[in-house]
Amino acid sequence: MPEPQTPERHARRVAIVGAGVVSPLGPGWVETAEALRSGRDCISEITAFSVEDCRCKTAGQVPDEWLNGESGPRARRLHRVSRMMIAALREALAQAPDFKPELTVVGTTSGGMSFGEEYYRALQRGGSLRHSPSLIANYTPQKAVMDAQDALGISAPCQVIANACASGTNAIGHAFHCVRSGKYRRVLTGGYDAISELVFVGFDSLRASTPEKCRPFDRSRSGMVLGEGAAVLALENLTDAEARGANILGEIVGYGISTDNHHLTQPDPSGSGARRAMEAALTSAKISADEIDYINAHGTATPFNDAAEGKAIAELFLRTPISSTKAMMGHSLGAAGAIEAVISLIALREEFLPPNINFRESDAELDLNIVANQSRPEKIRTILSNSFGFGGTNASIILRAFET
Amino acid sequence: MNARIGGMGWVTPLGCGISEVWQKLLAGEKATLQSITGPQPEQSFAIFRVPAEATKSAPAHPRLRRSSAISRFAAVAGLDALADAGIQLDAASAKRTAIIFAISNGGVIYTKRFYHDIVASGAQAASPLLFPETVFNAPASHLAAILGITGASYTLVGDGAVGLLAMKMAEDLLLDPALDRCLVVAAEEADGLLCDAYLRWRLPITLSEGAGAVLLDRTGSISIDAIDAGGNFSHQSRAAHCIRTIFLRLEASSDDLFITSANGSFIDRAEAASISAFAPRAHTYPIKSALGESVGASALWQVICAVQALKTRRLPGTQEFRARRAVVLACGLNQQAAGLALAR
Numbered sequence: 001m002p003e004p005q006t007p008e009r010h011a012r013r014v015a016i017v018g019a020g021v022v023s024p025l026g027p028g029w030v031e032t033a034e035a036l037r038s039g040r041d042c043i044s045e046i047t048a049f050s051v052e053d054c055r056c057k058t059a060g061q062v063p064d065e066w067l068n069g070e071s072g073p074r075a076r077r078l079h080r081v082s083r084m085m086i087a088a089l090r091e092a093l094a095q096a097p098d099f100k101p102e103l104t105v106v107g108t109t110s111g112g113m114s115f116g117e118e119y120y121r122a123l124q125r126g127g128s129l130r131h132s133p134s135l136i137a138n139y140t141p142q143k144a145v146m147d148a149q150d151a152l153g154i155s156a157p158c159q160v161i162a163n164a165c166a167s168g169t170n171a172i173g174h175a176f177h178c179v180r181s182g183k184y185r186r187v188l189t190g191g192y193d194a195i196s197e198l199v200f201v202g203f204d205s206l207r208a209s210t211p212e213k214c215r216p217f218d219r220s221r222s223g224m225v226l227g228e229g230a231a232v233l234a235l236e237n238l239t240d241a242e243a244r245g246a247n248i249l250g251e252i253v254g255y256g257i258s259t260d261n262h263h264l265t266q267p268d269p270s271g272s273g274a275r276r277a278m279e280a281a282l283t284s285a286k287i288s289a290d291e292i293d294y295i296n297a298h299g300t301a302t303p304f305n306d307a308a309e310g311k312a313i314a315e316l317f318l319r320t321p322i323s324s325t326k327a328m329m330g331h332s333l334g335a336a337g338a339i340e341a342v343i344s345l346i347a348l349r350e351e352f353l354p355p356n357i358n359f360r361e362s363d364a365e366l367d368l369n370i371v372a373n374q375s376r377p378e379k380i381r382t383i384l385s386n387s388f389g390f391g392g393t394n395a396s397i398i399l400r401a402f403e404t
Numbered sequence: 405m406n407a408r409i410g411g412m413g414w415v416t417p418l419g420c421g422i423s424e425v426w427q428k429l430l431a432g433e434k435a436t437l438q439s440i441t442g443p444q445p446e447q448s449f450a451i452f453r454v455p456a457e458a459t460k461s462a463p464a465h466p467r468l469r470r471s472s473a474i475s476r477f478a479a480v481a482g483l484d485a486l487a488d489a490g491i492q493l494d495a496a497s498a499k500r501t502a503i504i505f506a507i508s509n510g511g512v513i514y515t516k517r518f519y520h521d522i523v524a525s526g527a528q529a530a531s532p533l534l535f536p537e538t539v540f541n542a543p544a545s546h547l548a549a550i551l552g553i554t555g556a557s558y559t560l561v562g563d564g565a566v567g568l569l570a571m572k573m574a575e576d577l578l579l580d581p582a583l584d585r586c587l588v589v590a591a592e593e594a595d596g597l598l599c600d601a602y603l604r605w606r607l608p609i610t611l612s613e614g615a616g617a618v619l620l621d622r623t624g625s626i627s628i629d630a631i632d633a634g635g636n637f638s639h640q641s642r643a644a645h646c647i648r649t650i651f652l653r654l655e656a657s658s659d660d661l662f663i664t665s666a667n668g669s670f671i672d673r674a675e676a677a678s679i680s681a682f683a684p685r686a687h688t689y690p691i692k693s694a695l696g697e698s699v700g701a702s703a704l705w706q707v708i709c710a711v712q713a714l715k716t717r718r719l720p721g722t723q724e725f726r727a728r729r730a731v732v733l734a735c736g737l738n739q740q741a742a743g744l745a746l747a748r
């Protein structure tokens with residue numbers, strides 16, 4: 001690896017030079033921005049497997065017709081999560097065609113799990129196992145990013161973070177750390193996950209998912225709905241990005257991580273874990289809480305998460321506008337942080353606050369300034385994006401509009 | 405300053421503890437094969453299992469009450485690595501300690517049980533107690549809770565190379581002066597379902613289980629000369645090319661000794677061809693011949709073996725060597741490869 005040669009001033013600044021996204025909101029930046037601006041509800045009935053015995057029957061799903069860009073014998077073996085990742089990476093590289101990463105850091109929770117399910121069902125039911133070698137080889141969580149790199153001619157080593165629902169934000173945060181340290185010049189980052197029966201039923205068994213509408217931060221919130229998708233950011237040190245005339249979409253300026261040892265699946269009700277991650281991100285960015293113009297909350301709409309996160313936000317910020325975009329697209333787990341980073345970037349560049357849809361009534365326990373139901377035009381400079389997950393893992397990143 | 409190895413812990417089918425396992429390896433011992441049932445009727449496989457007594461020192465922590473074997477292996481190895489470094493974490497030092505967990509198949513036993521109930525009896529039979537333990541970062545979460553770590557905790561997933569990718573991440577994290585040390589832990593459990601899967605994938609390996617832990621800091625006696633995070637080979641036939649690129653970047657030569665990842669699969673040929681091209685006279689040791697293929701844990705086992713070889717100047721099957729550097733090569737079954745060089 002080349003020794004760092006970047007001047008200190010710019011070694012501290014990390015530019016975003018490419019962004020790609022596929023989610024239930026749309027197959028790309030333009031469609032995603034339009035869905036966000038109009039507050040579109042993209043949750044639908046599950047079609048991939050039977051949910052007859054589940055309480056929750058809906059999710060945010062990416063239509064297969066958005067993922068038909070690949071062809072040929074190898075393409076037929078790709079899991080749909082690989083197709084999502086290919087589409088997101090293709091969009092990001094279209095903005096930065098000469099971007100050659102030294103390292104790739106992505107997040108996921110279960111990758112192509114449904115291929116593993118298919119293999120197991122065939123074993124149990126005495127079905128055909130003719131395709132099992134392909135199912136086994138392609139279900140592993142790291143495969144989607146490797147397939148995407150392969151499809152687009154990239155061969156960077158891949159670090160695949162599986163920190164549950166914080167994975168995507170952790171991946172972006174670590175990629176940011178790598179570039180800001182001066183040790184790496186270009187790092188590809190992001191996250192991906194596809195809905196699988198095992199994970200869907202898992203959240204249903206915990207009664208974390210809701211049979212009703214997903215209503216983050218609402219007084220009558222009753223749980224999350226799952227989602228899926230992929231998002232990619234191309235990060236580069238600012239000196240190099242400017243030198244080659246890159247189109248700089250924004251900057252990552254801060255990252256915080258904390259571990260909350262309260263419980264494997266529930267946050268500390270005091271919100272201390274969430275608060276420490278946000279405080280660490282502010283310290284990393286060398287800014288104060290009042291410089292944050294908008295917070296893209298983790299906001300799963302589970303009673304526990306929103307109470308802990310809302311409490312931490314209310315303590316740390318003075319009624320900064322916040323919303324959870326998960327009500328529109330569902331919670332895409334390992335992809336969520338990456339998709340929400342791209343949503344934050346869209347908000348910065350297209351100058352609006354994304355809405356928290358399905359919001360009816362404030363929770364008296366949470367003193368929050370919710371961007372309720374409709375997007376709001378607003379020129380914003382700095383955004384905090386949160387992701388918190390099972391295992392007590394908490395991550396926050398701060399994005400900023402690019403200013404020379 | 406290069407990161408250094410400050411302490412290590414080892415849970416293997418040959419027993420638990422660096423000294424115990426190393427002495428057995430030097431004596432030429434190999435783990436004993438045990439029979440395990442497969443997922444289909446009358447199906448059985450031979451694997452290497454961790455003996456029950458090897459995890460007797462696992463702490464009596466509430467988090468380990470219902471946890472997977474992986475979490476218990478990891479807790480024992482992680483605590484041993486800290487003890488080996490003479491570190492007892494308190495609230496202040498825990499804040500300056502990060503965990504990186506490397507894993508491949510994860511909690512396959514609980515995952516299988518959880519999904520089996522769904523397949524056999526429907527979603528209503530799914531256990532909310534099992535599901536959280538199927539999540540890849542559950543073992544890291546348990547270990548963080550046991551150690552009181554409240555800062556950075558990462559779980560990395562990948563194939564047999566994931567341990568070295570975790571070491572690379574630890575080295576990068578230590579660029580942050582707010583951290584004093586990074587505990588890298590890798591663990592895996594073996595199950596008949598995995599045996600069936602690898603067999604159908606036409607990978608004739610002998611599965612193993614256990615954990616390895618390596619504490620990276622800035623003061624240990626063995627330094628990390630270089631870690632090459634390697635790359636991905638799109639097809640098995642490209643593995644040798646990927647390995648050669650790693651050797652080139654690590655400046656590997658016959659003056660080094662090599663701890664290889666040969667496991668009875670296509671990897672053996674790719675490694676052998678590359679070593680004969682770069683280091684034809686080097687001492688090599690395929691540790692998986694004695695301990696089996698522990699997938700996510702395997703690369704850290706190789707690192708521990710390399711450190712022990714440099715410290716004791718001995719290598720199983722080799723009388724003596726003069727190498728001052730040891731190269732660990734981790735070529736995985738699912739297209740990832742990475743390398744690491746340690747210096748005395």
